[in-house]
Amino acid sequence: MENRSDKKDTSSDKRELHQARQGASNLGAPHLPEMLLNIEDYHKVAKTKLTKPAYHYYANGADDQVTLKDNTESFKDIRLRPRVLVDVSNINTKTNLLSGRHTIDFPIMIAPCAMQGMAWPHGNDNRGAERATARAAASMNTLMVVSSFSTTSMQEVIQPVRKDHPNAALWYQLYVVKDRKLTEDMVKKAEKCGYGAIVVTVDASGIGNREPEIREHFKLPQNLSLPNLIVKTKDGETHSDVFSSVIDPSLNWKDVDWLRSVTHLPIIVKGILSSEDAVLAVKHGCAAIIVSNHGARQLDMVQSTIDALPSIVDAVKDCGVDIYVDGGIRRGTDVLKCICMGAKAVLVARPILWGLTVDGEEGVKKVLGLLKKEFEKAMMLCGIQDVKDCNRDYLLRYNKYSKL
Numbered sequence: 350m351e352n353r354s355d356k357k358d359t360s361s362d363k364r365e366l367h368q369a370r371q372g373a374s375n376l377g378a379p380h381l382p383e384m385l386l387n388i389e390d391y392h393k394v395a396k397t398k399l400t401k402p403a404y405h406y407y408a409n410g411a412d413d414q415v416t417l418k419d420n421t422e423s424f425k426d427i428r429l430r431p432r433v434l435v436d437v438s439n440i441n442t443k444t445n446l447l448s449g450r451h452t453i454d455f456p457i458m459i460a461p462c463a464m465q466g467m468a469w470p471h472g473n474d475n476r477g478a479e480r481a482t483a484r485a486a487a488s489m490n491t492l493m494v495v496s497s498f499s500t501t502s503m504q505e506v507i508q509p510v511r512k513d514h515p516n517a518a519l520w521y522q523l524y525v526v527k528d529r530k531l532t533e534d535m536v537k538k539a540e541k542c543g544y545g546a547i548v549v550t551v552d553a554s555g556i557g558n559r560e561p562e563i564r565e566h567f568k569l570p571q572n573l574s575l576p577n578l579i580v581k582t583k584d585g586e587t588h589s590d591v592f593s594s595v596i597d598p599s600l601n602w603k604d605v606d607w608l609r610s611v612t613h614l615p616i617i618v619k620g621i622l623s624s625e626d627a628v629l630a631v632k633h634g635c636a637a638i639i640v641s642n643h644g645a646r647q648l649d650m651v652q653s654t655i656d657a658l659p660s661i662v663d664a665v666k667d668c669g670v671d672i673y674v675d676g677g678i679r680r681g682t683d684v685l686k687c688i689c690m691g692a693k694a695v696l697v698a699r700p701i702l703w704g705l706t707v708d709g710e711e712g713v714k715k716v717l718g719l720l721k722k723e724f725e726k727a728m729m730l731c732g733i734q735d736v737k738d739c740n741r742d743y744l745l746r747y748n749k750y751s752k753l
């Protein structure tokens with residue numbers, strides 16, 4: 350594929366890959382995918398396969414990337430407090446979403462991720478990437494949120510996957526664009542072709558300052574396009590230019606009411622970091638909230654999402670809305686901490702891109718499978734039989750050893 354090159358491997362990337370291979374061959378692993386034991390293993394290999402600009406676009410955060418680090422590090426400040434002598438011979442991770450509208454096998458969903466085409470390892474069919482991710486989600490019985498900036502149109506993602514998996518659960522992530530007619534058309538199209546909810550992203554009035562991708566002159570490769578928004582990138586235009594030319598920074602709560610008036614689909618707001626905004630989301634009729642800092646790609650220096658979660662849960666837990674969270678989730682124990690803290694489910698983005706880069710649909714399935722297995726094991730070893738029984742008694746604030 351045009352946008353891939355083996356030349357950009359740094360010696361430290363190569364060393365890491367060699368060590369990963371070495372480690373696995375010491376364990377007698379037969380070939381590469383077998384020895385990718387965790388999300389970080391997938392990340393290391395994906396880094397060697399992507400072009401440098403694409404890697405930096407996917408991996409990095411805004412400004413000094415303080416929040417990017419916090420998103421993962423904050424999980425370490427929370428420790429688990431297991432209970433013993435509980436029958437954990439059957440672990441139940443099935444999760445209902447949006448008052449039973451969907452049931453997923455385990456509470457880990459795929460977050461909206463723009464431009465997956467750059468992570469597609471199988472050459473020419475540029476519509477393959479998001480389709481592969483959708484198939485992987487469906488075959489694992491979980492849910493994918495498709496980005497407005499997908500490199501495959503929303504219809505071309507959902508139609509083929511629904512042939513094999515008629516109940517495949519997909520939501521459409523909406524960027525509200527200046528052209529409200531186009532926004533409305535996107536929403537109506539999503540409803541018509543079978544998406545189960547509209548996830549409106551509210552933390553991107555402009556694109557964050559992501560210096561590594563600016564240094565790498567990142568832009569969408571010529572062989573890819575953004576068909577949902579009918580955006581054709583012009584020569585010399587950065588993706589940040591494209592974003593500012595289409596996205597509407599005047600977006601406000603009245604638009605959420607307007608969105609509700611143009612569709613029957615549930616509206617989910619993505620990008621909530623304060624309890625005040627969570628309460629407003631409930632007042633404006635949203636069906637769910639995604640606690641998110643956009644993978645630390647927008648405003649640096651905001652709270653990590655696991656730290657923002659408890660006060661939001663406390664503010665709206667009795668209001669009948671689902672609360673989901675994303676950001677820095679890389680281990681099953683991270684998932685468990687989120688669910689015990691009060692989230693109904695989590696979403697992951699970068700781990701999915703690493704899986705897709707390494708092995709297409711299979712890679713995404715493996716990544717989801719790894720997280721699922723780790724989550725089940727964490728539940729089992731914590732003495733939790735059913736996701737419904739997760740609560741804050743299983744958590745400790747590490748530094749103070751105090752209960753949450």
Ligand SMILES: Cc1cc2nc3c(=O)[nH]c(=O)nc-3n(C[C@H](O)[C@H](O)[C@H](O)COP(=O)(O)O)c2cc1C
Binds near residue numbers: 696699
């Ligand atoms: C490469 C990339 C593209 C993204 N594109 C979108 C997008 O189109 N819409 C959106 O709402 N969020 C987008 N996000 C944010 C994710 O949906 C999610 O909030 C965040 O990345 C989760 O953190 P994680 O990557 O640490 O799992 C993107 C994230 C990444 C890494």
Ligand SMILES: CCCCCCC(=O)C(=O)O
Binds near residue numbers: 553589591592643
């Ligand atoms: C012109 C394409 C901009 C896509 C922005 C997608 C996004 O949300 C991200 O975090 O990146």
